[in-house]
Every structure is written in C-alpha cells, then in structure tokens.
Amino acid sequence: MFSLPQLEAFVAVAEELHFGAAAERLNMTQPPLSRQIQMLEKKLGAQLFGRTSRKVELTAAGATLLPRARQILDMCIKTDLDVRRVSSGEAGAITVGYTAIAGQSALPLMLRRAAEGMPGVSFVLRELVSTDQMDGLVKGSVDIGLLRPIVARPGVVSRPLMQDRLVVALPEGSSLLGNMAAPQGESLPLGSLDRLPLLMYSTKEARYFHDLVLRLFASAGAHANITQYASQVPALLAFVQAGLGVTLVPASAMAFAPTGVEFHEIDGRHGIQELNRVDLELAWNEETANPAVLRLLKLIETF
C-alpha cells in the first residue's frame, strides 16, 4: 500500500506539474521527490505522470488518483484534529443517565451550564432508573449518572448534587381524606394518610424511594396500605390522577404533574422534617477514559 507522504508528494507534483517546485513546497530536494513518485507508481502499478525533461502532465490514472488522494489527506487531517479535541475534552460526547425526575430538575440545569461552559461537547440522554444507571456506569454505556444515593458498584463514585423533599400527591378534590381534607397548598401531616390506598415505589427499581416512604410513614406512626407498585414517578402520578390512591413524590415532580392531581407539603413537625430529604447524586466511573466527563465534573463542581 502507498504511504501518506507519497500521497502528499503526488498531490504537490500534480498541482505544480513541476518536480522542482513541488519539492520546494514539500521542503525537500527534488531527487527524493522523484523517487517517491516512482515508488508510488510502482506500488500502484500505474504511470501517474507523463513526463519528459520539459513538461509534466497527469495521466488518466493520475487524474483518478488526484481527487482521492486529496480526500484521503483531508480526512487524515480532520481525524487528527477530532481525536485531539476529544482527547482534550474540548469536543466529544457524554452519555448522561438520569431519572425521570432529574430530567425535570438537575438535567436541564446541567445541560444549560454545559452548553455555555463546554460547547463542542454533545450529550446523549438516557432516562434510566438509578440501578440501571449504575449498571451502565460500570459497563461504560453511561458516562454520567443523575441518580438516587443507592449502593455504589465498585469503581463508581458519586457526590451529592441536589436535595429535594417529598410532597403528598392526591387526586384533586378527592374525598379520600374524608374530613381531614386540607385546602390546596396547605401542609398535611402524614398521619392523615394512615391506611389510605398508597401507590408505592417498587422495592427493586426504586428501592431508595420505597425505603424512604416507609421510614416516613413509620416515623409518623401511620400505616402504609400499599395497593400498587410502580418504579417511576410519572406512572404513580397517573394512578393518582385516576383516583386510585395517594403517593409521595419529590417536589420537583410537580413540574410535570398531570391535571387532576393536587400536591401538599408534608407537615415537618415531630422530626419528619429531618427525615424528609431526597438526595440526587452525580455519579461517574472513576476510571472513565472520556476527558469530556472530567471537564464536566469540574464544571459543575459548584452546583
């Protein structure tokens, strides 16, 4: 196979149609240039130039080679630049895993800041529950995770990113609460949810929420009457909207509440305040080979 320097030599001669001039352009002397062309011709088994001591002209084979040679060289230069940029983190792609809720809160903030601070880096977005994100982080199919503080897999590190709180979601104008109904916007003690049909986070995919809700109920001395399981907040809210029960969701989930659902703060008295805390973490693989990820981590250190 020919070599890239040979292609460069060929292009120079083809453009100058003069070995001396081409050699000068290539910062070399004429004899080795002649030999390079001869070598190229030999390797291709094709006469590329018709040349006498007075003029040089392209043959049909040479004319065929010229545009392709230019294209190959162009591609090499572009490739060189691209690889450098990706390597320096200046460009590249980051696959972000995020929970449905983070998609409404932390993700847009992060993307906005990244768009300003590191243009040239593109994002591949994947909505995943925390455990799937963790798997992805280990396998390398996810670069950055926006997830709940679940047990980390080896090699995956994380740090707190945002705090949130749970709020109560009920069917609008529902009679579930009976005479304990509170006006829209007013806080509600968890005790008022005692024995009400509770739409619950699944133990597997949403263990963090599952456990948190149980802790809160226990702390309030209320009985959790679980009637449905779902792993994602929008699914739970759909159940609420259908009037099937009540649930607790992060406050930021109110941003995409369907109509027919009303929200109430949870009464923080009796130590509930301290327990009612939903953490969102930023997680990544410690050994990530993606420089753009490192830049991103630095960029949103002060989130």
Add this chain to the structure above:
Amino acid sequence: MFSLPQLEAFVAVAEELHFGAAAERLNMTQPPLSRQIQMLEKKLGAQLFGRTSRKVELTAAGATLLPRARQILDMCIKTDLDVRRVSSGEAGAITVGYTAIAGQSALPLMLRRAAEGMPGVSFVLRELVSTDQMDGLVKGSVDIGLLRPIVARPGVVSRPLMQDRLVVALPEGSSLLGNMAAPQGESLPLGSLDRLPLLMYSTKEARYFHDLVLRLFASAGAHANITQYASQVPALLAFVQAGLGVTLVPASAMAFAPTGVEFHEIDGRHGIQELNRVDLELAWNEETANPAVLRLLKLIETF
C-alpha cells in the same frame, strides 16, 4: 501526521483488544506493535487505549478514531484498486468527440461494441464539428474523435472508420426541380440541381463537405447557386424543410430527417460515383495517457 501502518495497527488492536492477538493478525510480533501504538498516541497527543497487563479498552479518543481509521483505510484500498483499473484500461472514462452525423451512425455502433467489450469504461460525449474535435484532441479535452478527414494537427493520428455517400435533400413535393422532378427514391443526376438555390456547408467549420460538394458540382458540370451557409447537417435540413433550397447530405443523415424533406440518390454515372464518397475517421492523440483509449482503439480495429 500518523501513518497508514499505524492506523492498521490501531484498528487491529481496537478490534482484538489484545496486543498479542492483534500482532498475530498483522503478521508481526507484539513489541513493535506496542511501539506503533505508542507512536500513534504520541503523534495524536491522545491516549487511545486504557491498558493494564490484564485488559485493553478503547478510550473516548480511541473510539473517535476507530471508525475514521477504518474509513481512511477503506478509501486507500478503494483508491488503489481504482487507480490500477484505470491504469490497465479496465475502467476509466473516454471523452468522445463526434459530428452530428457520426452521432447517428458510427457513435452508436462504437458505444454498443464498447459496452460489450469493455464494461467499466464510461464515455463522455461531446458533439463537435471536426475542427473543434481536432483542437480538443491536441489539448487533451477529447480522447477520441469521430470526424471528417481534415488536416491533422501534430500528434494527432487517425484512420478510416466508415464510408458514406452524399444524397440530395429536397423539400418534399417541391417544384424546385420543375419538370425534372423524380419520384421519391429514384436517383437524380446532379445536373438537375444546376442553378437551384443551394444550401451550402460553411467553408470554415465544414470545409470537408464544402469542398466535396463543390467538386461534385464541378464534375457534373452544374453551377452551384449558393444561397445559405450552415456548418451542421441538421441546420441545412431545417432550411430544406422550410423550402429554401436543396442540399447534399450524408446518407446516414436520413436517419434524423425532419418531415417534409425527401432524399434522392445521386446518379453515379460519368465518374460521379467515385467522387461521391464521404469518409469518417477515427482520430486520437498519439501520446494519449489514457489506457482505456488504447483498449478502445484495439477493440474497434475491425470496424
């Protein structure tokens, strides 16, 4: 800039994710392969693989390089093949110059034979009068000319390709001939055209026909009453169709005769037969650097 062997080495390692296996695939030993990759990384200023003594994996920069490296190598292989094919005449392009009449006779024959005998070679067609073809042959903008035997320019050689004869073209049902009118298809002595309005070939672009027509008239003792000049047969036939006069055209031009024109053979007696001969030649530049042209010349040697 990196080298092609380095890209090959990179692709092999990226696909095997194992230096030893990649080295075997490349028919080399492992140490030089390791060094090639190191060199490539150094030249690109980028870590391409994350490697321990237990596993090798692509970095983001490496993942960016891989498809591009494959593309570059593919293009190199294709280019190599294409250049060889063009050089051997197996593929390539031939620019054919041809007169309007040859476009109806010799050109289709030639193209049909070429399509069978040298598939892979494409043709660029340019309808040109003979003198323009000759210029093109000298400049190299025309590879093959189908033209009249005009004076050849240095470096251009030609050989006879087809013979034809002139026929008389008259407005259909015309009264121009007066009582000398002949039934359609019957031959006509040139003397019957004496003093009739004659639509003539221009002396410059169609000198060959111009001179031939004058010779024929002189030989028949008829007076050429030239009323119009044109350089191309279709233009002359259009004049005939309009009833403006008569003219002589090659018999093969009858193929694209407009309606309203009738043709008659020229009476060949009294030595006219021998003079009435229109040659078409095949011409090319002796120093053509287009191998496909040489193949074509060989292919239609026996036309």
Add this chain to the structure above:
DNA sequence: CTCAACAATTCAGTAAAGGTATGAATGTTT
C-alpha cells in the same frame, strides 16, 4: 505465594527516506 498472561523495554540488524553531486534530455538563446 507462586504461576501464568500480557504489555513494555532493550538491543542489534536492516530497510527506507533524505541530501548532495552528477548525468541526460530538450528546448532556448546568441
């Protein structure tokens, strides 16, 4: 703790690329 696997390093031999000097062919000028 030893072994096996695997990438990195060292070193010597060889192939390839570049430079200088020179030759050969072909227009151009006097």
Add this chain to the structure above:
DNA sequence: AAACATTCATACCTTTACTGAATTGTTGAG
C-alpha cells in the same frame, strides 16, 4: 549551430525508523 538553461533521473552516502528476539515488569488467578 553551438553554448546554455532547465528539468527530471541516477548514484552514492548518511541518517532515521522499523523489525524481531530476548528480557523485564506488572497484575490477576490458583
């Protein structure tokens, strides 16, 4: 017509770079 200028090719030498064999260093598995 002869000397000259231009330009590509060749010869020869030096330096660079690549290759293979032997060896080292590191890391995970038994």
